[in-house]
Structures are given as structure tokens and as C-alpha cells.
Amino acid sequence: MKTAYLCLAFMALASRQMEVFAMYEMKYTPPNYPSENKTLVGFLIRSFDYSHHVTVCGKACLNDGKCKSFNYKEETTTCELNKASHLDSESALEDSDGYIYLMRDAFFLPAEALGACASDPCGNGTCQETCDGKFLCVCEYGVWTGDICETPVVHGGWGDWGLWEGCSVSCGTGVHYRFRQCNNPTPSEYGGRACKHENNVMNVDAEKCNTTPCPQWAMWEPWSICQPGHTSCGLGTRSRMRSCMYDGTPDVDPGCTGSTTETGVPCMSRDCDVPLKLTGSSTYGEGILEIYDNIRDEWGTICDTDFSSHDANIACRQMGFSGSAVGTPTITPISDTSYPILLSNVECTGSEVTLTTCTHNGWREVTGCSHDDDVALKCAVDARWGKWSPWSLCSLTCGAGVQTRTRVCDPRSGGTCIGVADDTLECEVDTCNPEI
Numbered sequence: 538m539k540t541a542y543l544c545l546a547f548m549a550l551a552s553r554q555m556e557v558f559a560m561y562e563m564k565y566t567p568p569n570y571p572s573e574n575k576t577l578v579g580f581l582i583r584s585f586d587y588s589h590h591v592t593v594c595g596k597a598c599l600n601d602g603k604c605k606s607f608n609y610k611e612e613t614t615t616c617e618l619n620k621a622s623h624l625d626s627e628s629a630l631e632d633s634d635g636y637i638y639l640m641r642d643a644f645f646l647p648a649e650a651l652g653a654c655a656s657d658p659c660g661n662g663t664c665q666e667t668c669d670g671k672f673l674c675v676c677e678y679g680v681w682t683g684d685i686c687e688t689p690v691v692h693g694g695w696g697d698w699g700l701w702e703g704c705s706v707s708c709g710t711g712v713h714y715r716f717r718q719c720n721n722p723t724p725s726e727y728g729g730r731a732c733k734h735e736n737n738v739m740n741v742d743a744e745k746c747n748t749t750p751c752p753q754w755a756m757w758e759p760w761s762i763c764q765p766g767h768t769s770c771g772l773g774t775r776s777r778m779r780s781c782m783y784d785g786t787p788d789v790d791p792g793c794t795g796s797t798t799e800t801g802v803p804c805m806s807r808d809c810d811v812p813l814k815l816t817g818s819s820t821y822g823e824g825i826l827e828i829y830d831n832i833r834d835e836w837g838t839i840c841d842t843d844f845s846s847h848d849a850n851i852a853c854r855q856m857g858f859s860g861s862a863v864g865t866p867t868i869t870p871i872s873d874t875s876y877p878i879l880l881s882n883v884e885c886t887g888s889e890v891t892l893t894t895c896t897h898n899g900w901r902e903v904t905g906c907s908h909d910d911d912v913a914l915k916c917a918v919d920a921r922w923g924k925w926s927p928w929s930l931c932s933l934t935c936g937a938g939v940q941t942r943t944r945v946c947d948p949r950s951g952g953t954c955i956g957v958a959d960d961t962l963e964c965e966v967d968t969c970n971p972e973i
């Protein structure tokens with residue numbers, strides 16, 4: 538390092554200079570301007586207090602390339618070197634007792650005696666003579682650099698951002714980065730400031746990327762109608778489907794593992810023995826045939842399309858009659874159009890036990906029917922006995938007698954009941970013993 542050759546102590550320098558000074562002839566031409574009791578203020582380079590004679594101060598000025606004038610005070614042996622003279626700034630020359638002000642020009646010393654710094658080789662830096670007679674420039678930190686402080690110090694500036702690099706994810710939201718360098722300009726090696734952050738961002742910038750949604754299942758579509766197996770009621774199966782959204786591959790993409798369909802899932806269709814009833818007539822066994830939807834908890838009618846005598850027999854038997862009677866009752870159709878028609882195209886083979894097990898178009902799959910087309914039935918009504926009355930008391934209070942009971946033919950049936958209306962039973966009461 539250059540600093541190793543520096544003579545750091547001024548004292549040492551001064552004593553050596555005295556020696557050198559002795560070897561050369563120094564000329565001192567007194568000035569032809571007022572200099573006694575004057576001092577130049579405001580251009581100080583440096584000062585020192587061990588200048589035993591004005592010529593020592595003069596030589597220091599000659600040795601310093603920047604020195605243009607100096608102030609000397611004999612009383613304190615103070616030497617002040619100035620970088621300007623009163624020719625540069627007349628007003629800077631002020632009165633001050635005990636001082637003497639002199640310009641560099643008042644002195645002369647051969648060049649070789651002045652040392653390496655006398656020619657002011659450092660420009661904007663400070664020259665320091667080294668022990669081997671050479672010089673070293675000390676530059677103002679952060680302002681000048683280079684061997685002779687000739688190069689302005691450059692502070693760093695950011696270059697342009699590079700392109701955004703790849704996103705961290707292929708779907709959903711990820712992050713990507715871009716980079717820049719402190720190279721516009723690159724800071725000087727000595728004294729150049731590095732680039733500063735801008736809004737907390739240095740050389741890396743991050744941003745959200747890729748807002749393409751990841752594949753995922755769509756909602757299941759609604760279940761299909763519960764399809765009963767062999768009949769139109771009872772246990773059945775149903776199915777539903779879904780799709781993988783956003784170009785996903787089902788059972789491959791993580792968001793879409795599983796099946797696209799669910800089929801054959803057990804379900805309960807309408808009960809096979811949903812109740813039937815006859816309405817709209819006061820005559821027993823007659824009326825508009827209604828059927829109960831146990832899923833919607835609602836009664837409704839049946840359209841007479843394809844309704845055959847087979848169907849009528851099954852419906853009547855299901856309601857407890859022996860079958861259907863010939864003819865159709867005349868009943869005022871239901872006027873409420875919002876009242877549901879539940880079945881149409883009911884076709885029974887004749888062996889079915891309930892109407893629901895016959896084929897039909899499906900519950901509520903009714904087209905082209907109005908309540909004018911509702912099935913109305915007249916079921917065959919057998920004359921029916923009413924309940925037996927309780928047995929009467931025994932006809933005798935002592936010995937063997939009879940008990941009787943009676944029944945009446947149901948007046949709603951309109952026919953003749955087969956069988957007897959009276960019934961008797963022998964009885965014996967054991968109250969003949971006089972001892973009792």
C-alpha cells in the first residue's frame with residue numbers, strides 16, 4: 538500500500554525541510570502592497586504553529602501546490618496557508634495586529650527543492666509527499682477518486698428490470714420474480730454509494746401470477762328420478778353426473794379425483810300400495826278415483842287415457858270392493874285446475890294387487906289431460922252384514938234356555954245379504970236348586 542511510504546508526522550517533515558532548505562538558495566522579495574498587520578480571511582488550507590521564521594511559512598506555501606498566499610504571526614509562530622490571495626478577493630484582506638500577509642510570489646526556491654507536491658498534481662485532492670520524494674493524493678471521500686483525484690466518484694443507479702420469470706404454480710395463484718442490477722451506473726469502487734431500495738424493493742421484485750383456476754369438480758347435477766326396477770314403485774336406483782371444470786382431466790388432476798358418475802344408487806320410489814279413494818259422490822262405491830303421492834304428501838287424480846276394465850277392477854279391489862261395476866258414474870269434474878293429475882296411461886295386466894304396480898307414464902308425467910278426463914269409478918258393492926249384536930240374556934232363569942243375537946244388512950250396499958240375520962245358542966242357568 539502506498540500509505541506505507543507516507544511520512545505522517547509533520548514534525549519529522551519540518552525538520553527534514555529545514556535541512557533541504559539549507560541546501561538551496563531561497564529568495565524573498567518583499568511585497569509592494571501593504572502586508573503588515575493584515576490577514577487574509579476565509580481561504581484557509583491549513584495552519585501550523587511551529588514556523589520559527591516567516592521563510593519557513595513561505596516554504597510551506599511553496600511546497601503546497603494549492604497555496605496562493607499565507608498569513609504569519611511571529612508572536613505565536615503561526616503559519617496559515619491560503620488557497621487564494623487578495624487579488625482574488627480584495628475584501629478578504631482584513632486588519633489584524635501582529636500578522637503579516639504575503640503572497641506566494643514573494644518567495645522563490647528552485648523546483649527540485651520544493652518537493653513532489655509543489656506542482657499541485659492532485660487537482661481536487663490533497664497532495665502528501667512520501668518519504669521517497671514521490672507524492673500521494675488523498676481524495677475527498679465520496680466526491681473524487683483516481684490516482685490524482687481526477688475521476689468524479691460515481692454512485693450506483695439501478696438498471697432496468699429483467700423480464701418476469703416463470704410462475705411458481707401452473708394453476709391457481711402463484712408468485713413470480715424479476716431482477717435488476719445496480720449497474721446504471723455501477724458505483725465507483727472507492728466511495729461510490731450502492732443502490733438504495735425504492736419502496737422497500739432492492740434488486741428483486743415479486744408479483745402474483747397465474748390466475749388461471751385449477752381444475753376442480755363442478756357441482757353434481759341433480760339426481761335422476763328414482764327408477765324402480767320391475768314396477769313403477771318401490772325400491773329403485775338413481776344416478777347423477779359431474780364434470781371437471783377448467784380443462785381438468787377427471788381422475789388425473791388432483792382437484793378432480795373420483796368418478797364422473799354415480800349410478801345405481803339405491804333409492805325409494807313411491808310406495809307400491811299408496812292409498813286410493815273415491816271422491817265427489819255421495820253414493821257409496823262411486824266417485825272420482827284419487828291416488829296418494831307419498832313423496833309429495835298430496836292427493837291427485839288419474840287421467841283416463843288407456844284406463845281399462847282391468848285397471849278399474851284392480852283399483853276397486855285395492856279399495857276393498859269385489860271389483861268394478863259396469864258403467865261410469867256421472868260426477869261433476871273437479872274445477873280447480875291447480876289440483877294435480879298424478880298418473881296417466883295406467884295399464885294393468887289384471888294380476889296386479891295395487892294400481893301403482895301397473896305400468897304408467899311416470900308420476901306427474903301427464904300430458905294432454907284435464908280434470909274432464911279424470912278416471913271416475915263405480916265399484917261393485919256387495920251387500921254386507923253389519924256387526925252382530927251382543928248375545929241376549931238366557932231366555933230362562935232356571936234350567937236350559939236360549940240366547941239370541943241379530944245382525945242387519947248394511948243399508949248402503951243396496952243388495953240382499955246372503956245368510957241369516959238371527960243366531961241362537963242354548964244356555965243353562967243353574968239357579969233351580971232351592972237350597973241356594
Ligand SMILES: *[C@@H]1O[C@H](CO)[C@@H](O)[C@H](O)[C@H]1NC(C)=O
Binds near residue numbers: 574
Ligand atoms: C503594526 O502594529 C504594531 C502594534 O500595534 C505597530 O507597532 C506597528 O507600527 C504597526 N505597523 C504598521 C506598518 O502599521
Ligand SMILES: *[C@@H]1O[C@H](CO)[C@@H](O)[C@H](O)[C@H]1NC(C)=O
Binds near residue numbers: 659660661686687
Ligand atoms: C475540481 O472540481 C471542480 C468542481 O468541483 C471541477 O470543475 C474541476 O474540473 C476539478 N478539477 C480537476 C482537476 O479535476
